[in-house]
Amino acid sequence: MDISASSCNLETRDTVLYRPEACDDSGAIARVVVPATLFRISEPPWLLVEEGFTLAREHEIESLFAIGNGYIGNRGSLAEGSPLSAPATFLAGIFEHSDQPGSIPQLMTLPDWTEVRVWIDDHPLSMQEGEIIEHRRILDFARGVLWREWRHRDKNGRVTRLLAFRLTSLADRHLLLQSVIVVAENYSATMRFESSIEVPRSALPAPSRWKARRSPERPNVLPLALKCPGLDIEIAFGAASQLLTTTASVGERLVEMDERHIVERFQLKVTVGTECHLHRLVSVYSSRDLEDPFDAAVAHVNRVLPSRISEAVSAHETAWNSRWQHSDIRVEGDDSLQRALRFAVYHLISAANPEDSHVSIGARALTGEAYKGHVFWDTEIFMLPFYTYTDPACARALLTYRYHTLEAAREKARRAGFAGAMYPWESADTGEETTPRAVIAPSGEVISVLNGELEIHITADIAYAVWQYWQGTGDDDFFAQFGSEITLETARFWASRGRMEADGRYHLRQVIGPDEYHENVDDNTFTNLMAAWNLVRGAETAGWLRAKRPDRWRELEHRLQLSDQELRMWSHLAEVMYTIFDPKTLLYEQFAGYYQKEAIDLKKFEPRTAAMDVILGHERINHTNVVKQADVVMALYLLWSQIPADVRRANFLYYEPRTGHGSSLSPSMHALVAARLGEAHLAGQYLKQAAQIDLGNNMGNAAGGVHAAAIGGLWQAVVFGLGGLEVDGSGLSFTPHLVESCRQLAFPFCWRERQLEVSITHHKLQVAVQGPGPLQLRVAGGAETLAQPGHTYVVERANRGWSSWHRLDS
Known part of the structure; x- marks a missing residue:
């Protein structure tokens, strides 16, 4: 992607504008000064620029250029759309539930608030007609703004220049802003703007899914409330638009509303050089926020409307600047890595909301529909460290979501015949298991999905994240009120999930580890080590509560019916947890029978054109020693301090060449561990691979949204890998290992x-x-x-x- 400074030609001057007569209810021609600061853009290292237009890449570009604030996310689609556009707006925590058997909840696609079409003498301005003289989209990481520049020549030789920006306010999470500036460079004509809020196309086959709440139009504010049958959730939009021009003129405003959309039309005469500025302000609320989102959205617009749009933009920029001060990573010597890190941090900031502890971050955040918006271990293991160490309030909210869904985890454990809390592999709004029972593989093969039943390591992963947050922040109140109960109930689950066997060891059979190529295995090393860790922390939690928060301990002891005998059993089970470790080779066998799998030389498949499960097939891959992603290597990282240095090295060097990296989660973890082991060349290779997961689309599926875990992993690879930072209860340790390209x-x-x-x-x-x-x-x-x-x-x-x-x- 070209990001040269010369490609960014945004305005740098104050502009005096007029509101065309009859374009609002006052009937007056208002004079407005739009300051140059409204069009300020950051320096090139802070920009992602896509030059030109390639229709086939549109879904991918929309993901990369998405904007968001943790409450709402919006894909970076063209305002006028295209044949392959997939515009989408998502609200965190708003999932669609179907009453069809076997269906699972999915993140709801909401009405598109960004649609703006421009007409020149009744001819639409379109990327598919005429000549594109220049076109670029610019994502400004520093300011959290998506820009677009477009110069277009139609079949009659008329040249039109368009400059647009949009943002989802980080200072006021319910506020969305959009500006579209159109210049008639060499012609006079009638120009028409059509801005709308449209029900998503995917909903059209089932129009009863959305029901609009009718309302008389408010002065200059257009409200639309939507309710989805079957859900006790209402979503309300309030929109206000303002058309301004560089010449005083007469214009016309028309509004059309029905139960599926709001359309606002402005029409006026323009002459050579006329600039037309359409500014839109949209407010969004849902009944998750308050009882009457409709009135809230309208009132919000009315509160913001009197102030200039530049003031709202300024507040948004101030909020972004504050976050960047606490999260920006600076790299000298590697511009590609620098941009990838800012891309990662930008999307991580955009994904989280410290004000809502009832939602979490899905695998693709709020940038796409892949994985239906579901929450995995991705959040706790790959993303959460970024928030814990740059924005603890966000980390606290994300972990509190797991507390609010603890009862659903208990219910899952009860249904499966276990004690304690068994967290779902995939989670949505209620915390119930949302993993599908089958999926269609890229090869077209229908594959049964066992992860919801067997990929149980997520239960320990969540407890691990709770402990990591507590140790990193010293937030005793959180741990006493929320984290301790999670830790105790997850430990109780592990004490019921396995069984003591004749060898005197505690075994966990029929599981899936992080290496999802191998299902229904016994004694997966990662799972067993993490379970043992969880059991130990459970017993320590009880001791801490007794000593530091005795009232809370008595309440939990009584409600959970905890006994000293049970706590002692947890410690004992951790000591006798079975792991297949060979003291001669210093290797952990990934699971029982791994060494007997067919050996595959992955080098023979390079350059690889697809994931190894696609190349070999789902059935065969299960019988090989190809590892999908960091598994034992993942355990090395998470449990670094309790695994001896020579064991860490031996296992990394053994499993690294056997790992196919069929998951976007894998390269960053290999970069991290390689860096800590001083394997600088390998660390550099994996770092480049991790940096290009989305920016290079090297998984081939960026169209479904940004890989949130991968970008969280990239941050960790740099801070904990290259920086060599380790955190414990007493302070910080550093063992730096910079790669050669990084000065x-x-x-x-x-x-x-x-x-x-x-x-x-x-x-x-x-x-x-x-x-x-x-x-x-x-x-x-x-x-x-x-x-x-x-x-x-x-x-x-x-x-x-x-x-x-x-x-x-x-």
Whole structure:
């Protein structure tokens, strides 16, 4: 994607505009000054630019250029549409439920609020007709704004220039803004704008699905409320538009409303050089937010409408700037990696909402329909660390969603015959299991899906994320109120899921590990290690509650009917948990019988054109030793401190060449572990692969939305891999391993209310500390210092190790 600075020609001047007479209810011709700051754009390293227009790539581009604020997401589709456009707006937590047998909930596609069509003397301005002189879409990461520039020559030689932007406000999450500026470069004509809010096309075959709430038009505010039969949810839109031009003129405004859409038409005469500015403000509420979303949406528009659009944009930019101050990673020497990281952080910020603890982030966030918007382990293991260490409020909200769905997890465990809480592999709004029973593979093969029953490691993954958040933030209130109960109930599940056998060991049979090529296996190493970890943490949680929050402990002890005998059993089961470890080779067998699988040399399939399960087929892949994604390698990372260094190295070097990376989650984890092991060349290769999951569409399915876990994994690979950062209860440790292309790495990091600025080169590590108190800093397992807030500490490489820390201002 071209991102040269010369390709971004946005306005840089204040513009005096007039509201055409008869285009609003006042009948007056108003004079408005649109400031140049409204059209400010960031420097090229902060931009993603798509030059030209390729119809076949439209779905993919719409995903990459999506905008969002954690409450609402909008794909980056063309305002006028195209034959292959898939415009979509999503509200977090709004899932469509069907009463058809076997159906599962899916993230609801809401009316498209961005549709704007321009007509020149009754001829539509279209990418499919005439000549595209220039066209580009620009996603400004820094400001959270999607821009579009388009110059078009029609069959009559008339040249029209269009400049547009849209945003979903990060300062006011219910507020959406859109501006479309059209210039008649060389002609005079009648110009017509049609802006609309349309019921999604996918709903048209079943029009009864949406029911509009009729209402008399409010002055300059067009309301539309929609209710989906079968759901006790109402969604309301309030829209206000303003047409301004550079010349005082007479215009016409018409409004059309029915139960499927709102259409607002502006028509006026233009002459050579006339600029027409259409500004739209849309407010969205649902009955998840409050009892009457209809009145709320209209009132919201009326509150915002009197202020200039530039003020709303300014507030949005301020909110984005604040988030970037706490999350931007700076890389010197590798522009491609720098852009990929900002792309990742942009979409992670866009995906989360700290104000709503009843929703989580789906596998494709709010950027596409893939996986039906369902929540997987992706959120807790791949995305959550970013929020824990840059925006703890978001992390807290995401984990509280798991608390609110704890009862559904208990019910799933009860139905399966187990105790405690068994979290679903796929989750939506209620926390019930939403994994489909069958899917159609890329090869066309119908495959039974067992993950909902057998991929149980997600239960330990959630407990792990709870503990990681608690250790990283010191949020005792969260852990006492929410996290402790999750940890106790998940530990109880593991104590009931397996069984003690004749060998005196505790076995977990019939599971699926992260390597989903191998189903219904026994004693998957990742699952067993994580289950043992969960059991230990469950017992420790009880001890902490007894000592620190005795009232909460007594309440949980009574309600959950916990006993000392049960707690002792958890510790015992963790000690006797079966793992297939060979002390001679230092290897964990991934699961019982893995070594007997058919050996496949993956190098013989390079360059690979498809995932290995497509190449070999679903049935055969199960009988090979090809690993879909990081499995044992994933355990090495998550349980790093409890696995000896020589064991970590042996297992990585064994499983790495056997892993096919059939999941977008895999490359980043391999980059991370390779970096920590000092395998710089491998780390660099995997880092590039991880960076191109979406930007290079190297999985071939970016059309379904951005891979949220992959971008979360990329952040972790850089911070915890290249930066070598490890977190524990007492402080931070660093073992930096920069790849060759990276001269310097710098990033902010939040630990227990301390704000750190970390800077790493191949020769030096520097950490600036701000916050309420000191923290322990260590490097490469050696030199350490008690860092005081308000100071900067430096340590330099010396021979093969590191020197002692010293304070810069001492």
